[in-house]
């Protein structure tokens with residue numbers, strides 16, 4: 001995590017790098033500037049951010065993961081103020097429709113399912129209940145799923161004994177407004193913003209390190225360290241340092257998206273929807289003032305015009321913006337920190353937006369960079385460690401995304417037939433084999449998707465363990481059945497007491 005305050009960094013460890021130039025002012029650029037200026041600027045670090053209004057930003061990225069709250073908290077940002085400024089709604093998870101098979105629907109929530117019984121995971125008892133023929137569904141045991149289904153919301157209860165403390169939440173916001181908010185935050189804290197298009201990058205003749213960037217105006221900005229937040233073009237990491245891209249299209253084949261906003265209709269939902277379609281999937285992200293929509297598709301199986309008309313035909317409200325087409329390649333930069341340059345955001349990699357991981361990966365990159373920030377002039381070891389940590393994170397997210405595509409019996413289009421015949425990465429195959437055997441989940445301490453996330457997708461997409469975990473067998477059938485009923489009732493009653501999502505926003509953070 002980011003150090004809470006600059007005092008936690010010892011004076012001897014003051015950064016060796018004195019001046020950082022951030023190239024790009026999208027979400028990645030301004031988040032990087034905000035993270036660095038709140039922790040390192042008080043130690044004398046000078047931060048310059050250069051962006052080009054003429055080039056603009058990618059203009060998508062509305063759904064987030066709960067981790068963003070901790071990032072904002074570390075910056076000291078008031079949540080209600082931010083919600084208003086970014087016209088945000090709360091997000092309790094993502095509803096996946098038509099993934100395991102057409103007609104299916106489940107929610108991947110930000111929270112636990114039930115409570116461990118005798119230190120054995122709750123889902124093992126659900127699995128046992130299934131084998132006993134009891135009609136129990138994982139949803140009944142999750143506060144965020146039940147609340148989402150009823151369009152209810154309140155922030156988690158501070159008492160960890162209270163059932164309403166068993167979940168997290170994120171935001172659905174206007175990412176452009178978030179970047180604008182962070183820009184103001186940074187400029188107040190001394191970050192210098194320079195407007196203009198960079199057309200030249202100067203490297204040191206001997207070691208190849210970046211020394212300066214020059215704008216079309218002729219202005220030159222020199223620095224000790226550069227952060228490439230220039231988006232897909234990778235102005236420094238790719239065009240200058242020539243670092244290749246690990247292309248994961250063979251596993252995550254979607255490579256395009258077409259997006260449009262529409263008017264908000266129906267109840268204000270505290271969750272994102274991801275509906276699987278013939279050649280990809282469509283998102284629906286409800287904000288306070290509009291709904292963001294986008295069809296993410298694979299260009300090998302559908303052309304751009306067909307994808308656009310399919311996306312538009314699924315809009316729920318009147319269309320508010322012209323369709324926008326985007327192209328991308330899923331994958332990761334082979335090394336995201338090279339010499340004195342680190343690529344953060346789309347320049348460092350992109351894993352498609354199915355689980356809203358773009359901004360999360362930016363946050364991870366910033367946190368790792370701050371922890372490894374050069375305190376000496378030679379920092380190869382820190383660089384290696386940073387790259388190792390980012391590789392782990394990208395690979396885990398890739399496996400989790402891929403699970404959604406392969407845990408399916410869909411074979412109704414060439415896209416789905418391609419996915420179901422695909423050879424899985426060994427890392428994912430191992431995870432799935434373990435779960436299919438006795439319902440055990442490969443766990444890790446850090447990272448985005450913990451056990452409940454994997455369980456939501458496994459069960460939601462009809463992967464069930466072949467055997468019951470022996471540790472769940474200690475309880476007689478009738479006692480188990482009573483326990484499950486009691487948990488479900490407790491959750492149902494607690495959710496009943498929550499405010500509607502709309503009323504909660506009205507009371508705390510409605511944008512004017």
Ligand SMILES: Cc1cc2nc3c(=O)[nH]c(=O)nc-3n(C[C@H](O)[C@H](O)[C@H](O)COP(=O)(O)OP(=O)(O)OC[C@H]3O[C@@H](n4cnc5c(N)ncnc54)[C@H](O)[C@@H]3O)c2cc1C
Nearest residue numbers: 024025026028057058061063198230231345346353358359
């Ligand atoms: C279809 C799609 C949907 C997505 N949905 C989500 C989502 O729901 N949730 C999520 O977390 N993430 C999502 N993402 C990812 C998210 O959009 C990005 O991670 C995020 O916006 C960061 O982008 P960026 O700042 O790296 O790049 P950009 O927004 O492209 O910013 C690049 C910046 O670099 C500047 N620049 C470039 N070249 C130059 C130059 N020569 N001179 C000066 N300045 C330059 C530009 O002006 C701009 O300021 C999505 C991405 C896509 C493609």
